[in-house]
Amino acid sequence: MALIVQKYGGTSIGSIERIQNVARRVAKWKNAGNDMIVVVSAMSGETNRLIDLAKSIQAQPDPRELDVVASTGEQVTIGLLSMALMELGVPARSYTGWQISMLTDSAHNKARILEIDEQNMRADLAAGRVIVVAGFQGVDAAGNITTLGRGGSDTSGVAMAAALRADECQIFTDVDGVYTTDPRIVPQARRLRTITFEEMLEMAGLGSKVLQIRAVEFAGKFQVKLRVLSSLTEPDIRVDEEGDSGTLITFEEDKQMEQALVSGIAFNRDEAKVTVLGVPDKPGIAFAILDPIAKANIEVDVIVQNVGSEGTTDFSFTVHRNDLMRTMDLLTKVKKDIGAKKLIGDDKICKLGLVGVGMRSHVGVASKMFEALAADGINIQMVSTSEIKITVVIDEKYMELAVRTLHKAFGLDEPTEPAMPV
Amino acid sequence: MALIVQKYGGTSIGSIERIQNVARRVAKWKNAGNDMIVVVSAMSGETNRLIDLAKSIQAQPDPRELDVVASTGEQVTIGLLSMALMELGVPARSYTGWQISMLTDSAHNKARILEIDEQNMRADLAAGRVIVVAGFQGVDAAGNITTLGRGGSDTSGVAMAAALRADECQIFTDVDGVYTTDPRIVPQARRLRTITFEEMLEMAGLGSKVLQIRAVEFAGKFQVKLRVLSSLTEPDIRVDEEGDSGTLITFEEDKQMEQALVSGIAFNRDEAKVTVLGVPDKPGIAFAILDPIAKANIEVDVIVQNVGSEGTTDFSFTVHRNDLMRTMDLLTKVKKDIGAKKLIGDDKICKLGLVGVGMRSHVGVASKMFEALAADGINIQMVSTSEIKITVVIDEKYMELAVRTLHKAFGLDEPTEPAMPV
Numbered sequence: 144m145a146l147i148v149q150k151y152g153g154t155s156i157g158s159i160e161r162i163q164n165v166a167r168r169v170a171k172w173k174n175a176g177n178d179m180i181v182v183v184s185a186m187s188g189e190t191n192r193l194i195d196l197a198k199s200i201q202a203q204p205d206p207r208e209l210d211v212v213a214s215t216g217e218q219v220t221i222g223l224l225s226m227a228l229m230e231l232g233v234p235a236r237s238y239t240g241w242q243i244s245m246l247t248d249s250a251h252n253k254a255r256i257l258e259i260d261e262q263n264m265r266a267d268l269a270a271g272r273v274i275v276v277a278g279f280q281g282v283d284a285a286g287n288i289t290t291l292g293r294g295g296s297d298t299s300g301v302a303m304a305a306a307l308r309a310d311e312c313q314i315f316t317d318v319d320g321v322y323t324t325d326p327r328i329v330p331q332a333r334r335l336r337t338i339t340f341e342e343m344l345e346m347a348g349l350g351s352k353v354l355q356i357r358a359v360e361f362a363g364k365f366q367v368k369l370r371v372l373s374s375l376t377e378p379d380i381r382v383d384e385e386g387d388s389g390t391l392i393t394f395e396e397d398k399q400m401e402q403a404l405v406s407g408i409a410f411n412r413d414e415a416k417v418t419v420l421g422v423p424d425k426p427g428i429a430f431a432i433l434d435p436i437a438k439a440n441i442e443v444d445v446i447v448q449n450v451g452s453e454g455t456t457d458f459s460f461t462v463h464r465n466d467l468m469r470t471m472d473l474l475t476k477v478k479k480d481i482g483a484k485k486l487i488g489d490d491k492i493c494k495l496g497l498v499g500v501g502m503r504s505h506v507g508v509a510s511k512m513f514e515a516l517a518a519d520g521i522n523i524q525m526v527s528t529s530e531i532k533i534t535v536v537i538d539e540k541y542m543e544l545a546v547r548t549l550h551k552a553f554g555l556d557e558p559t560e561p562a563m564p565v
Numbered sequence: 566m567a568l569i570v571q572k573y574g575g576t577s578i579g580s581i582e583r584i585q586n587v588a589r590r591v592a593k594w595k596n597a598g599n600d601m602i603v604v605v606s607a608m609s610g611e612t613n614r615l616i617d618l619a620k621s622i623q624a625q626p627d628p629r630e631l632d633v634v635a636s637t638g639e640q641v642t643i644g645l646l647s648m649a650l651m652e653l654g655v656p657a658r659s660y661t662g663w664q665i666s667m668l669t670d671s672a673h674n675k676a677r678i679l680e681i682d683e684q685n686m687r688a689d690l691a692a693g694r695v696i697v698v699a700g701f702q703g704v705d706a707a708g709n710i711t712t713l714g715r716g717g718s719d720t721s722g723v724a725m726a727a728a729l730r731a732d733e734c735q736i737f738t739d740v741d742g743v744y745t746t747d748p749r750i751v752p753q754a755r756r757l758r759t760i761t762f763e764e765m766l767e768m769a770g771l772g773s774k775v776l777q778i779r780a781v782e783f784a785g786k787f788q789v790k791l792r793v794l795s796s797l798t799e800p801d802i803r804v805d806e807e808g809d810s811g812t813l814i815t816f817e818e819d820k821q822m823e824q825a826l827v828s829g830i831a832f833n834r835d836e837a838k839v840t841v842l843g844v845p846d847k848p849g850i851a852f853a854i855l856d857p858i859a860k861a862n863i864e865v866d867v868i869v870q871n872v873g874s875e876g877t878t879d880f881s882f883t884v885h886r887n888d889l890m891r892t893m894d895l896l897t898k899v900k901k902d903i904g905a906k907k908l909i910g911d912d913k914i915c916k917l918g919l920v921g922v923g924m925r926s927h928v929g930v931a932s933k934m935f936e937a938l939a940a941d942g943i944n945i946q947m948v949s950t951s952e953i954k955i956t957v958v959i960d961e962k963y964m965e966l967a968v969r970t971l972h973k974a975f976g977l978d979e980p981t982e983p984a985m986p987v
Contacts, residue, residue, distance in 0.1 A: 159621050193641065199581050201648045208651075211659050212644035215637035219615065222634035226623045229630075237633050241663065242708055286664055 145310040146178040146268070150278065150300030153187035154317045155374035156220055165315075165374065166227035169273060173233055178268045180307065182278045182300040183224055185216025190279075206251035210280075210290045214240070217277035217296070225275045235273040238264070240280035240288070245299070247281035247289045254281055254289035256298065256361075259306035276303060297358035305365035312362065312369050313389075314354060319373035320390035321346065321353050323555040324408040328546050331556040335390050338406060343369075343392045345498040345532040346409045359392070366394060404508055405499040405553040408546055412493040412539045414444060415467040416524065418459040419474065421484025424450065431481050432458055435473045441466045445494065445527045445534055455484070459525055461536065464490045492524065493539040497549065498532050509533050515552040521545055567732040568600040568690070572700065572722030575609035576739045577796035578642055587737075587796065588649035591695060595655055600690045602729065604700045604722040605646055607638025612701075628673035632702075632712045636662070639699035639718070647697045657695040660685075662702035662710070667721070669703035669711045676703055676711035678720065678783075681728035698725060719780035727787035734784065734791050735811075736776060741795035742812035743768065743775050745977040746830040750968050753978040757812050760828060765791075765814045767920040767954040768831045781814070788816060826930055827921040827975040830968055834915040834961045836866060837889040838946065840881040841896065843906025846872065853903050854880055857895045863888045867916065867949045867956055877906070881947055883958065886912050914946065915961040919971065920954050931955050937974040943967050 149169065156162045165181075173179045184190075193213050197204040204212075221237035228235035240247075243263055247254035264274050278296025281289045291298050297314055304312035319334060321343065326332040338346070340363045347356040353371055362369045372389035422428050429448060436443055446460040462470050471488045478486045502508045509526075512533055516523060521544065525536035537545060550556055571591065578584050587603075595601045606612075615635050619626040626634075643659035650657035662669075665685055669676035689696050700718025703711045713720055719736055726734035741756060743765065748754040760768070762785045769778040775793055784791045794811035844850050851870060858865055868882040884892050893910045900908045924930045931948075934955055938945060943966065947958035959967060972978060 159618070162622065196581070196641070196645060197648060200584065200645055201652050205648055205651055208644040208647045208659055211647075211661070212641050215640045218637045218640070219618070219634050222630040223618060223622055225630045225633075226619060226627050229627055230623050237630055239633070239710075242710075288661075288664075 144176050144178065146180070146307060147172060148180045148182065148300055148304040148307070148309045148312045149315060150182040150296060150313070151184065151315045151374055152296065152317070153184040153189070155315050156183055156224065157187035159223075161374075162220070162223050163227050163230075166224060166231055166233075168374070169224075169228060170231045170233045173273055180264070180268075180274045180276065180303055180309065181224065182276045182296060182303055183217060183220045184278050184296040186220055189216040189219070207287055210251050210288045213290055214277070214280040214288050217279050221275045221277045225273075228273055228275070233273055234271055235275055236267055237275045237277070239277045240299075241282035241286070243276060245276075245281035245302070247283055247291070249283040249285070249287065249289065251287075251289055253292035254283070256281060256291070256302045259302060261306050264307065291357075294355035294358075297355040298361055301358045301361040301365075301367050301369065304367045304369075305361065310368065312367050314358070314369065314371050315374035316353060316371060317373065317375060318353060318371075319376065319388075320371050321392075322407070324546055324550055325410070328410075328543050329550045329556075331550065333555065335406060337391045337393050339500050340392055340394050341531055342406050342498050342500055345496065345529070346407055362392065363394075368392075368394075404501040404505050405497045405549075405555065406501070407498050408495065408549050408553075408555070409498060410493060410495040410542060410546055412542060413464055414461040414492065414494055415464045415470075415488060415490035416459060416461050416492045416536055417467070417470055417474065418457060418487045418489075419478065419483045419485075420457050420487065421455045422458050423482055424454050424456040428456070428481060429458065432474065432477055433460070435477060436462070436470060439469060439473060441470055445525060445536060447525050447527055461492070461494065461525075491539050492536050493542040494534060494536050495542065495545055495549075496532050496534040497553065500531050502531050502533070511552065512549060515548050516545060519544055519548050521548075566598050566600065568602070568729060569594060570602045570604065570722055570726040570729070570731045570734045571737060572604040572718060572735070573606065573737045573796055574718065574739070575606040575611070577737050578605055578646065579609035581645075583796075584642070584645050585649050585652075588646060588653055588655075590796070591646075591650060592653045592655045595695055601695045602686070602690075602698065602725055602731065603646065603695060604698045604718060604725055605639060605642045606700050606718040608642055611638040611641070629709055632673050632710045635712055636699070636702040636710050639701050643697045643699045647695075650695055650697070655695055656693055657697055658689055659697045659699075661699045662721075663704035663708070665698060667698075667703035667724070669705055669713070671705040671707070671709065671711065673709075673711055675714040676705070678703060678713070678724045681724060683728050686729065713779075716777035717779070719777040720783055723780045723783040723787075723789050723791065726789045726791075727783065732790065734789050736780070736791065736793050737796035738775060738793060739795065739797060740775060740793075741798065741810075742793050743814075744829065746968055746972055747832070750832075750965050751972045751978075753972065755977065757828060759813045759815050761922050762814055762816050763953055764828050764920050764922055767918065767951070768829055784814065785816075790814075790816075826923040826927050827919045827971075827977065828923070829920050830917065830971050830975075830977070831920060832915055832917040832964060832968055834964060835886055836883040836914065836916055837886045837892075837910060837912035838881060838883050838914045838958060839889070839892055839896065840879060840909045840911075841900065841905045841907075842879050842909065843877045844880050845904055846876050846878040850878070850903060851880065854896065854899055855882070857899060858884070858892060861891060861895060863892055863895075867947060867958065869947050869949055883914070883916065883947075913961050914958050915964040915967075916956060916958050917964065917967055917971075918954050918956040919975065922953050924953050924955070933974065934971060937970050938967060941966055941970050943970075 225235040225237040244260035246258040278299035322332040324332045369392040444461045448458045521541045523535050527534045647657040647659040666682035668680040700721035744754040746754045791814040866883045870880045943963045945957045949956045
């Protein structure tokens, strides 16, 4: 008998019929002898509806009150799913964030989970009940309702699996796994049967929308076995030993010995590039540039700095496009203080990354990448590398072309594992 | 400086604009130097939408899970109203039922309030915050979400006023007070400036929809000064010493010395009449008839028993129309056991009552009532009396006629107090 945590997103429970489908799937797993905990999001569109209501009153809704309003979406679905399970003869009980003491910090709209009181739930599991938990929400030490931010339900699911030491955490979504890249851009993209935790983290960070990055980090920290699956396929598909359903995120690299150099290509065009040119090359400059950005709570992603000529250097980084104007405002003053020559902002860029643990033991991945891009006349504006990832920033108009070119160049188009029925 | 509890129903906060109107009204009261607690319902239509969602999954929704779902409506409005207040520069904070420990019993869908922890709120009031509380909901000792049943927000408001010893509890609704009878039936109906607690209780019990009867009982028990007002009039109308706004429910009968015999006429046609004919006239018969009804949780209203001929008696009572079929089923067996002659159910009736503390010291109210009805050819099927109320059951087709006739007969058409601008 295994303890399984399943998490269903908004699309998976977007209608009464889909809620009933989810109930049937959960019932099958329960009737197969598993202890089941189900974490759900709000019905698709509901969270947006609630946030719009709030914004029609306050352009910048009060964070505490926004959480009070936004957290109701999940509260509705836990009740409905519990009813749907009971209707199938499966005992079930719903819990809001505060009812299971999903304790978080007090950072409204983006709270972090601190602790979960598992005792309340153990009794239910012992009594044979399916536990249905509201994702996305928690409660702080003072009893205020908090939410974990967009996509936080994935994190709730992983946190539940970690707290109760579940055998597997299954994230159900509207795709059937993690792909080598976005199939809408490259039709030849293949589903990966497994991906390592580190690769998944790099893929998520680069904008692969399958899993929220915080959820992946959480899974890594607590060694939670995570699987991404589609909720839109037949409810009776079972995960077998060979993992022929969805994509399993593993912690064992040994099994990856034979895998390709590159596991996948991730990309996004949500970012903008900021470059400070002709900065005097002396200690403390990077800090002088980034400190005001960090203090303004603007998240910085890729950072590159290169030695320039005549004792100066050029400093570039990317921020979310929505933050570009604020960033430029902040740096106008900094530019003067540090005596830089020029400040350039560009929001017509895209970020593109090759990910793969296979890179570790192979040289030449970067040069092969640059060669392929050059052959298509694509100029590279920034390069940043880690052990298992190479990130480049290019003009956004080349995004689709670059993804297709690299997908082919690294052999991702050809099936390197037996094709599975999807 | 007074402590005022205001309660707003679903119609009063049925749109963003109306929520903003309520915020303006609350702000005026707050800025006039009062400590303010506001209790709100869900936006009109929302509770029905949620219950319909539940019923589309379970014909008889699980009571615990129904409360989880239904209680979200109020949670949305407390957040929105708090935001609207902040937008006006008024500090505000929302509380769900569990956040203020609105402790109830565990009777889901119709829970009773046991206790409120006022300490949490005193600090907010001291800090100058308006407290916005979700009506209709509470939490039981085990931490389950409960709801108080339809119209329970009135009760929440009164309970808050009682717990915090508020100076006045103002129930805002879509009518501007309690009328001598329903103005849709009798256009000459007048707004009462005051009504005694007992009269209000009798009016509410007879179907006057202005206030939930449990709220009135609660107010009586804890001597809460209660006022019914319209939320649709200008927000700057103030209640003055003469009580020229809404209807004040008083506990002081002295002020009523000069009032008419009858304060108002209430009526409803939600009930059905059940008659057991030819019951052997011996002890224990009433119990034998009503015990199975009570055990089936069917509420019984008017009960009359009369001595019949030949050692038998006739026993009649009214139940809600929805319960008529179940009641008849239950009594079919009882009829046999007690040897009654006949069992009759009739759902084409209406219940109509004259209410007034003035009746106490005046004879002849009943005979005047019967005379007026007889003059219009209206047959009386049942009569039941209390100190300040005479209730009759008549054929429902005569309802409007009977109300108009009695309104005129008891002088309610003529203004006995100066007409007020409404």
